[in-house]
Amino acid sequence: MTSSTPDPETAKYVESTPTSRELQDEAEQYLPGGSSRGTAYFAPYPIFVERGEGHYIHDVDGNRYLDFMLNATSLIMGHAHPEITWALSEQAARGVAFSGPTAVQIRLAEMLCERIPSMELVRFTSSGTEATLNAIRVARAYTGKHGIAKFEGGYHGSHEYASISVHPAADELDPDGPTAVPEFPGMPPSVAEEVVVLPYNDLDACEAILGERHKGLACVIMEAVVSNFGYAPAEIGFLRGMRDLTRDLGMLLVFDEVQSLRITPGGAQEMFGVEPDLTALGKIIGGGMPAGAFGGRRDIMSLFDPGRGADAIPHAGTFNANPMTMTAGETTMRHLTPEVYERMNRLGGMLRAKLQSVFDEMDMPVQVTGIASFFGIHFTDAPVTDYRSMLAGDQWMTKALFTGLLNEGILLQQSCAGSLSTLTTERHVDGLVDAVRRVVGRVRE
Ligand SMILES: Cc1ncc(COP(=O)(O)O)c(C=O)c1O
Known part of the structure; x- marks a missing residue:
């Protein structure tokens, strides 16, 4: 825990969260930094959660927060939704995990394949x-090439080959x-040698770099709506260009839709009309339970078919497709009808417009980014289109707004980005907008 003299917003936060502070001290005795997840920590210490509703x-101090963090966008139906808790308790009573398959995984797989344009097998x-x-692994097996390309600032999880140029200083x-x-530190130099890093939204540069390196590259992995850039969507011409370029150069295109599946039933690929070869999923497909999935073209995904014998790519995982996750995911997907998406996305548009007018009224150079039910706030005068502009x-302003909003009873991601849920109403939108106005007013003083 840091102990320098706090600014007024941090001092107010500390005053209203004494039990969280005590728990942080206790947690630090057993867990590095008191945490099991880097993103769960923020200075001076995070709030310890008692329950969600x-x-x-x-x-744990009795403070209530309107949650736009939603466990990193995954809780699209909010906390403890009665439909999900009922489905989970029914399943728990029948058993939480088996080594054999269950029918519910077929139902969820079918829904994903029906909704996501490029997904034939998952x-x-x-x-x-x-x-x-696994998407990268199968891209390598299919193409017989080892390297991958990713974008500067792109986050795709915490494994080695994704851990290149995610947050370079x-x-x-x-x-x-x-x-x-x-x-x-300590990453084998061979990893960085196998990863080519590209500038987002710059097709000419990507053409030049990939034109030189494609012979060693299995795939390009990218988000069409970049979570690390406050959910800035790609320029459509860039996305189409990347599709053509990867196809022409014999690389697979992998869309990371771990977050962006929440923008339409078929994700960003449906919204932008650009189909990748493979797609990675996570977050909302588990209805709040730990989840992930990858899928795409039948000829590529068939490499996992155990019926191929020794030729099959092995893919194990003790909790893969466990019925708790599958049940919560199925309940969520059934709830997410086109009308539900439409309503959530309309409120997202309203929120972004209202936030932008608050900053415009205050004559502050701020970019409000996002699409559909996503939003991000950046204290900069230039449009956010890539890692460097982000x-x-x-x-400092980002941190001050994040802490100030906690004091107003609102939780965002630490980057001041967030997402709406199916429970969000116009009242919640206005609550956030008014709180932002108050906090920025205070912080500017
Ligand atoms: C775009 C994206 N890809 C991959 C991941 C990794 O997912 P998980 O945290 O479930 O491993 C995340 C998680 O935040 C993500 O946002």
């Missing part, structure tokens, strides 16, 4: 990390363009 979470995992890892950036920067935002 609908759009709200309650901390495999379940227990996390989005395993989903992108400003002083690590080569002004001439992206380079492979390892995310953690990094240009004022990080």
Whole structure:
């Protein structure tokens, strides 16, 4: 825990969260930094959660927060939704995990394949990390090439080959363009050698780089709506260009839709009309339970078919397709009709417009990004289109707004991005907009 003199918003936060502070001290005795998840920590210490209910979470000090973090966008139906808790308790009574398959995994797989345009076959995992890892693995097996390309600032989970140039610091950036920067010390240099890093939304640069390197590259992995950029969507011409380029150069195109499946029933590929070869999923498909999946073209995914004998790619996972996750996922997917998406996305548009007018009224250079039910706030005067324009935002203001909103009873992601849920109403939207106005007013003073 840091102990420097806090700013007024942090001081107020500390005053209202004494039990969380005590629990953080206790947690630090047994867990590094008191945590099992880097993103769950924020300075001076995170709130410890007592329970969640609908759009709200309650901390151990009795404070209530309107939750737009929603466990990193995964809780699209909010907390403890009665339909999901009922389905889970029914399943728990019948057993939580078996080594054999269950019928519910077929139902969820069928729904995903029917909704997602490019998905012919799908495999379940227990996390989005395993989903992108396996998508990359099968791309290598299919193409017979080892390297991969990803974008500067793109997050695809915590495995080795995804952990390149995710959050490079400003002083690590080569002004001439992206380079492979390892995310953690001790990474074998061979990993960075096998990962080519590309600049987002710059088709000419991608053509030049991939034109030179494609012979060693199995795939390009990318998000069409980039979570790390406050959910800035790709320019459509860029996305179409990447589709054509990868096809022409003999690489597979992998869409990471771990987050973006929440924008339409068929994800970003449906919204933009661009079909990848493979897609990685996670978050909402598990209805709040640990989840991931990857799938795509039948001829590629068939490489996992155990009927191929020794030729099949092995894919194990003790909790893959466990019936608790499958049941919560099925309940969620059934709930997410086109009308539900339409309503949530309309409120998302309203929120982004209202937030932008707050900053415009205050004459502040702020970019409100996002699409559908996603939003992001950046304290910068230039449009956010790639990692470097995102990094240009004022990080001090971002932290101040995040902490100030906690004091207003609102939880966002630490980057001041977030997402709506099926429970969000216009009242919640206005609550967030008014709180942002108050916090920014206070912080500017
Ligand atoms: C775009 C994206 N890909 C992959 C992952 C990894 O998913 P998980 O945390 O389930 O391993 C995440 C998680 O935040 C994500 O946002």
